[in-house]
Amino acid sequence: MHVYTHAACLAHDTGPDHAERPARLRTVLHALEAAHPDLDWQQAPAATRGQLLRVHDPRLLEAVLETQPTALHLLDPDTVLSPHSAEAALRAAGAGVAAVDAVLSGRTRRAFCAVRPPGHHATVSAAMGFCLFNNIAVAARQAIDGHGLERVAIVDFDVHHGNGTQAIFERDARVCFASTHQWPLYPESGARNETGCGNIFNVPLPKGTDGPVFRTAWRDELLPAVEAFRPQLLLVSAGFDGHRLDPLAGWLLEAADYAWLTGELVALAERHAGGRIVSLLEGGYDLTALAECCVAHVDVLRM
Numbered sequence: 274m275h276v277y278t279h280a281a282c283l284a285h286d287t288g289p290d291h292a293e294r295p296a297r298l299r300t301v302l303h304a305l306e307a308a309h310p311d312l313d314w315q316q317a318p319a320a321t322r323g324q325l326l327r328v329h330d331p332r333l334l335e336a337v338l339e340t341q342p343t344a345l346h347l348l349d350p351d352t353v354l355s356p357h358s359a360e361a362a363l364r365a366a367g368a369g370v371a372a373v374d375a376v377l378s379g380r381t382r383r384a385f386c387a388v389r390p391p392g393h394h395a396t397v398s399a400a401m402g403f404c405l406f407n408n409i410a411v412a413a414r415q416a417i418d419g420h421g422l423e424r425v426a427i428v429d430f431d432v433h434h435g436n437g438t439q440a441i442f443e444r445d446a447r448v449c450f451a452s453t454h455q456w457p458l459y460p461e462s463g464a465r466n467e468t469g470c471g472n473i474f475n476v477p478l479p480k481g482t483d484g485p486v487f488r489t490a491w492r493d494e495l496l497p498a499v500e501a502f503r504p505q506l507l508l509v510s511a512g513f514d515g516h517r518l519d520p521l522a523g524w525l526l527e528a529a530d531y532a533w534l535t536g537e538l539v540a541l542a543e544r545h546a547g548g549r550i551v552s553l554l555e556g557g558y559d560l561t562a563l564a565e566c567c568v569a570h571v572d573v574l575r576m
């Protein structure tokens with residue numbers, strides 16, 4: 274199984290006391306190397322301008338790539354640009370593109386992108402919520418425009434709603450988006466009645482949501498919706514900030530809950546998508562929990 278990462282993703286400096294910090298990725302990489310010595314590590318290439326422009330407005334590319342800050346520069350109250358951020362953003366988006374290429378060309382069946390900054394809050398024209406480019410949206414468009422796929426499913430189990438991903442695809446029936454998220458919570462979107470063109474499936478769940486409630490939402494509502502879509506490729510916005518130790522949210526999930534959902538996704542991908550899954554790291558802000566959850570997720574994906 275391919276795992277994509279790049280040193281630039283560690284050099285993206287968000288300043289002191291920022292939750293989305295380099296230590297997150299460093300911890301994930303060490304944990305994956307220790308737990309799974311047989312992973313096939315790949316250098317993430319930089320996404321091209323053309324790949325980014327399938328999703329983003331040229332003004333966002335300019336803001337991220339041409340600002341060239343010499344110190345910390347805020348794009349929004351949470352979202353920081355620093356001297357190495359442009360390269361990190363290009364590599365994080367490029368990881369998803371390369372992983373899609375590898376999976377759709379048959380070089381590997383599944384891939385995990387251990388990257389930062391995360392992506393699912395970034396909209397067509399705005400960086401927000403720690404996200405510069407929408408990595409998973411760029412990956413989905415690579416599958417559609419680069420490989421001619423007609424049905425790509427994006428499953429988002431980050432505790433925050435993937436508002437950017439939803440906005441990018443809510444009028445695009447080639448993409449199905451399914452999400453559980455804590456509500457109310459940042460970014461305050463993701464109500465059940467946000468259904469796009471019949472391709473958006475949101476299950477907001479309250480603070481205190483535990484494993485049984487989370488699993489029921491996926492088993493009874495979201496997995497059947499994705500199943501009915503018959504995706505040719507499954508993409509995963511893998512955020513682990515629903516863990517009970519996470520400081521940014523109020524859910525009570527355990528690594529075993531993420532492993533369970535990953536297993537369900539593998540089974541679904543086997544039925545419809547030739548087993549093909551590309552998973553991209555999104556949130557997760559308690560280092561111990563994040564490492565444990567990533568190892569559990571990859572443990573199931575690699576089978």
Ligand SMILES: [Zn+2]
Binds near residue numbers: 432433514555
């Ligand atoms: Zn999150």
